[in-house]
Amino acid sequence: MSKTLQALLDTRPWIAYIDDERNEGNSIIVTLSDGWFFTDEPNCGVRGFDGVAETRAGTQKNCVVQR
Secondary structure, eight states: OOOHHHHHHHHOOTTTEEEEEEGTOOEEEEEEOEEEEEETTOOOEEEESSHHHHHHHHHHHEEEEOO
C-alpha cells in the first residue's frame, strides 16, 4: 500500500480497510468502519476509486456519515 493510502487509513478512523487492487486491473477499494456510510449512498459502506487523489477526496469527513 502506498504511503498516502496508509496515511488515510491511519488518520481517518471511519475507514476500516483500503485494498489497492490497481495492479490486478481493479480499483482502490475502501471499506468504511461499522456504522459509517457514504453520504450520497446512505446504505453503502464500500466504494471503489480509480486513483489516490479520488480516494483522498471521496473519503473526506464531509463525504461520510455515521449512523
